[in-house]
Amino acid sequence: MKRLLLAAFLLALAVPAGAAAAPRVLAIHFAQDVNPVTQDWLNGELGHAQSHGYAAAVIVLDTPGGLSESMRKIVQKELSLRIPVVVYVSPEGARAASAGVWISQAADVLAMAPSTNIGSSTPIQGSGQNIGTDLRRKEINDAAASLRGLAKTHGRNAAWADLAVRKASNLTAQEALQKNVIDLISPSLPALLQRIDGRVTTPRHLTLHTAGADVVEVSPGFFTRFLSTLIDPNIVSLLFLAGLAGLGFELFHPGVVIPGAFGAICMVCALFGFSVLPLSWGGLILVLLGAALLVVDAHVTSHGALTLSGLVAMAVGFVTLFHRAPAPYHVHVWAVVTVTALIGGFWAIAVSKSIAARRMPVTVGPEQIVGMEGIMRSGGQVLVRGELWRARSAEPLHRGDRVTVDRLDGLTLEVRRIAS
Numbered sequence: 001m002k003r004l005l006l007a008a009f010l011l012a013l014a015v016p017a018g019a020a021a022a023p024r025v026l027a028i029h030f031a032q033d034v035n036p037v038t039q040d041w042l043n044g045e046l047g048h049a050q051s052h053g054y055a056a057a058v059i060v061l062d063t064p065g066g067l068s069e070s071m072r073k074i075v076q077k078e079l080s081l082r083i084p085v086v087v088y089v090s091p092e093g094a095r096a097a098s099a100g101v102w103i104s105q106a107a108d109v110l111a112m113a114p115s116t117n118i119g120s121s122t123p124i125q126g127s128g129q130n131i132g133t134d135l136r137r138k139e140i141n142d143a144a145a146s147l148r149g150l151a152k153t154h155g156r157n158a159a160w161a162d163l164a165v166r167k168a169s170n171l172t173a174q175e176a177l178q179k180n181v182i183d184l185i186s187p188s189l190p191a192l193l194q195r196i197d198g199r200v201t202t203p204r205h206l207t208l209h210t211a212g213a214d215v216v217e218v219s220p221g222f223f224t225r226f227l228s229t230l231i232d233p234n235i236v237s238l239l240f241l242a243g244l245a246g247l248g249f250e251l252f253h254p255g256v257v258i259p260g261a262f263g264a265i266c267m268v269c270a271l272f273g274f275s276v277l278p279l280s281w282g283g284l285i286l287v288l289l290g291a292a293l294l295v296v297d298a299h300v301t302s303h304g305a306l307t308l309s310g311l312v313a314m315a316v317g318f319v320t321l322f323h324r325a326p327a328p329y330h331v332h333v334w335a336v337v338t339v340t341a342l343i344g345g346f347w348a349i350a351v352s353k354s355i356a357a358r359r360m361p362v363t364v365g366p367e368q369i370v371g372m373e374g375i376m377r378s379g380g381q382v383l384v385r386g387e388l389w390r391a392r393s394a395e396p397l398h399r400g401d402r403v404t405v406d407r408l409d410g411l412t413l414e415v416r417r418i419a420s
Helices: 001-018 036-051 066-078 099-105 133-153 157-166 175-176 189-196 222-230 234-254 258-276 281-297 305-320 333-359
Strands: 024-030 056-060 085-089 095-097 110-114 117-119 170-172 214-218 373-377 381-384 385-391 403-407 411-417
Touching: 001 175, 024 036, 036 056, 036 066, 036 117, 036 222, 036 281, 066 099, 066 157, 085 095, 085 099, 085 189, 095 099, 099 133, 110 175, 117 175, 170 175, 170 234, 175 305, 222 234, 222 258, 234 258, 234 281, 234 333, 281 305, 281 333, 305 333, 333 385, 373 385, 381 411
Parallel strands: 024 056, 024 214, 056 085, 085 110, 095 117, 385 411
Antiparallel strands: 117 170, 373 381, 373 403, 381 385, 403 411
């Protein structure tokens, strides 16, 4: 009996042990720009894979690139993990461009799906133009050394990594495999996991156990996608303008509440974008100066000179607001032109109406009360145009009598009854 119980106990232990033997792989789908929001999400998922005992983390990559600082933090996270990191450029038609090349080369295993491409890692300005001569040399040398080091460390083609930075070289999946830029081509993620099973990575000597693995797939949630959209420089600029308009309206018309609340929300969202993107303080000051000139022109007579100056300052400010960020993190010229034209047209109409109103002759005053009609109230007072005046009359008047004003004597009206 004891032997039977012991055998049953050992069998019970063996069943869960066998079930737990299947490895788990976390497939992280990253089809986003590289920015601080997506960097935090990706690094968080990589850390999750390590802390929850996954056999490997696979970044399913399709990116046009993004901010270099965010890219470096992702690379550092990849290199610091104690589990293998695989980058799989997929699906077909995907790319690993610009910052995506660094993320790819930092992986222990780099694979691509057919009909994908990798490369074009030359640093450029936010406007898409080449960087100036001295700064260009500095930036390119630093970037080339960084990418060469990643490729060489992982046993890949360091010479091509240099060309990807200096000449913006770009390769198809087949070309990349022939030049030893990647490790293999695979049509699907399950096929990739089968092929790399048992591989020992370079230089960390980690053994991959991925055959028959349970694949857990994750993608950015709504909040991550929303924040990533929110830091678009064009949207940040519009939010900042809306915040200025709402708060300004509330300042000059206190008690309206709704414009102030809306402006405060827009301003907080814009400040979040400013905290994430590389902001130019000179551009921000120009935008604030332009808004201030528009407000001043509404209260003084400058024949449009201050409005024109304010629009120019605002346009230049928005163009230079994120000029230190790489493409596509800059304000588009068409957006600046459109917004400036709309603000200029609206302000021209508003200022012209304001000037016309100031130039109109005064039509209501104490003297204009003569000839108006009113109604007698108690205590010898008369209600005229919504105001209570002292009344004097040569005939007795009673409450409710309709009267007309004959003369103004100080603050007393001489009135007479209107015949029924």
